[in-house]
Amino acid sequence: MVCGSRPTSTYPSSVVVEAFAAEEALAEVLAGRVAARMGAGRPLTLGLPTGRTPLALYAALARMTRSHRIDWSAVRTFNLDEFVGLGAGDPHSYRTFMERHLFDHVAIPSRNVGFLDGRAVDPAVECARYERAIRAAGGLDLVLLGIGGNGHIGFNEPADALIAQTHATTLDEPTRAANAWWFGGNPAAVPHQALTMGVGTILSATEIVLMATGAAKIAPVRAMLQGPVTTRVPASLLQLHRNVRVMVDADVAAALA
Numbered sequence: 547m548v549c550g551s552r553p554t555s556t557y558p559s560s561v562v563v564e565a566f567a568a569e570e571a572l573a574e575v576l577a578g579r580v581a582a583r584m585g586a587g588r589p590l591t592l593g594l595p596t597g598r599t600p601l602a603l604y605a606a607l608a609r610m611t612r613s614h615r616i617d618w619s620a621v622r623t624f625n626l627d628e629f630v631g632l633g634a635g636d637p638h639s640y641r642t643f644m645e646r647h648l649f650d651h652v653a654i655p656s657r658n659v660g661f662l663d664g665r666a667v668d669p670a671v672e673c674a675r676y677e678r679a680i681r682a683a684g685g686l687d688l689v690l691l692g693i694g695g696n697g698h699i700g701f702n703e704p705a706d707a708l709i710a711q712t713h714a715t716t717l718d719e720p721t722r723a724a725n726a727w728w729f730g731g732n733p734a735a736v737p738h739q740a741l742t743m744g745v746g747t748i749l750s751a752t753e754i755v756l757m758a759t760g761a762a763k764i765a766p767v768r769a770m771l772q773g774p775v776t777t778r779v780p781a782s783l784l785q786l787h788r789n790v791r792v793m794v795d796a797d798v799a800a801a802l803a
């Protein structure tokens with residue numbers, strides 16, 4: 547490489563990429579791994595995503611919990627993000643998403659569920675509280691992630707600079723459009739702001755697993771794996787972590803080959 551040139555197509559050796567025929571198979575394998583970590587009431591602190599990508603995973607976890615009587619009593623969770631203005635009880639909050647798709651189906655003690663409160667009067671105070679709560683829980687053992695079409699993780703949008711810790715942020719228009727399905731298909735109903743774990747919070751986890759399925763995720767996954775580390779592709783910062791696994795379906799895998 548010529549000194550000073552822009553690095554291209556450098557495949558980071560520390561990131562493991564695992565391909566599956568379909569998202570159901572991916573979800574089944576990941577759910578099995580997560581469930582195995584909870585075995586016999588072992589403590590586990592998870593960072594959890596919302597979006598369409600983890601739906602199959604949460605369905606598989608709910609199913610396994612029923613069929614294998616998985617004990618969630620020592621599991622703690624911290625969701626990645628929440629819309630400003632929304633919180634518990636709001637049909638469009640991410641908290642409601644998680645209740646509907648996971649927490650209502652497993653016996654996790656409510657005190658073990660960590661969530662950013664989008665209705666907090668002072669977002670900065672709320673974000674600082676969240677960082678303290680994660681630290682007090684002993685940190686994040688495993689963070690599960692999806693990826694936005696623009697390479698965002700959580701709600702860390704592409705920018706010239708990123709904030710490491712949990713913070714309030716303004717959403718890009720494509721991100722609001724991508725979230726419209728959770729707001730009855732109406733992009734105008736999607737809040738303009740959100741609270742999110744920062745990339746530093748995510749990178750502090752012992753282990754990170756990013757799921758990416760469907761043709762719309764080809765470009766961001768290529769950028770995060772094969773492009774340079776840049777705040778313009780927030781997921782590319784995962785290249786700096788030593789224990790990252792990217793689980794993809796056949797659509798994405800074919801484009802990486």
Ligand code: GLP
Nearest residue numbers: 595597598599692693694700701
């Ligand atoms: C949202 C969430 C992200 C998620 C992304 C992708 O913006 N804040 O955490 O990864 O969307 O969503 P989907 O899985 O629906 O494509």
